[in-house]
Amino acid sequence: MSQNIKDIMNVRDVKITDLTANPAPLGLMGFGMTTVLLNLHNAGFYSLGAVILSMGLFYGGIGQVIAGIEEWRKGNTFGATAFTSYGLFWLSLVAIVLLPKLGDNFKELALTSTDFAAYLFMWGLFTLYMFIGTLKATRALQVVFLTLTILFFLLAAGNYLGNPAILKIAGYEGILTGFSAIYAAMGQVLNEMYGKKIIPL
Template sequence: MNRRTNVMADQRTLVDNTANPAPLGLLGFGMTTVLLNLHNAGFFPLDTMILAMGIFYGGAAQILAGLMEWRKGNTFATTAFISYGSFWLTLVALVLIPKANLAGIAGPDKATAMAAYLTMWGFFTAIMFLGTFRLSRALQVVFGSLTLLFFLLAAGDFTGNHTLTVIAGYEGIFCGFSAIYTALAQVLNEVNGRNVLPLGAIA
């Protein structure tokens, strides 16, 4: 006796009950950026406080947020958080590897290698900035100011003009706080179920 099996498509809807990881990624980026640029602005030297933030909060926490955004199917946030988390880890490595004297590897020359490194991140951020025009005004400010920050830092290294680096430091402090604002606005808006702090969502 022949048996015919009918395979029915599963039409159940998957409900995503996971938390929004974007505030974590934005805070990891924003708080670490503020601290590094307080150094660039001349308030304190580069020390283990900045390096530790770069490894664990700017680096690891952002990568974790990016992986959670991947689970949600958010390509933009996945690319942004994992990329900038990796940026912080590579930046720390650029500082620590020469000090560890591994195989006599020298640190990057600021006028060439470091300027090229920062310029590449500037180009990447400029393209990501274009994507924010479909997202929110708050993210436009974050990515727009970050693009400017990378190019200012690259110009400061390439020309050896310390004043440009100091200007970049103050601009970077603004950039970091704009990311912190965006993160905390998302948290407070979600907790209260209404717009407590505006993000300028794009219709």
């Protein structure tokens, strides 16, 4: 047996260098921009239209699912769970809005305010336990998940009670949530590009 073969057989540890990019900024930006746009609507600035639904379908939805799959490949359970879940949240939200508009056979699928409140409340619970996970992460990520938890519960309460004032407050709080995610995304991109802390996270 040659020495090379013996050396190969004696190898115990193989170190693999991860050269893939960080998918988190993609997920955070898709979430943040879509959230800002939706909550400008919730705050009363404009009606729910093609801009919000298209962003929810593509950037907030498909974009975050892609980021979640990339996080899975990197072995990041938190990132994979968060981005994939919120991507599917946006896709399900677009479906909730559009399905009842597909014709008479689909009108019975329209949600009552109580149904929608339950949907939002469950997302609030999910986000609350994800927020607990961020206590081991950066302060910027903690702000994103804390404000998102508050947003979901405000939206759930506003829909359940049929209270436009709560929904408007939720809109302004949601704008803050979206911009906090954009901040976290840009911080990661710029800090990596410049090789130093440009934006504190």
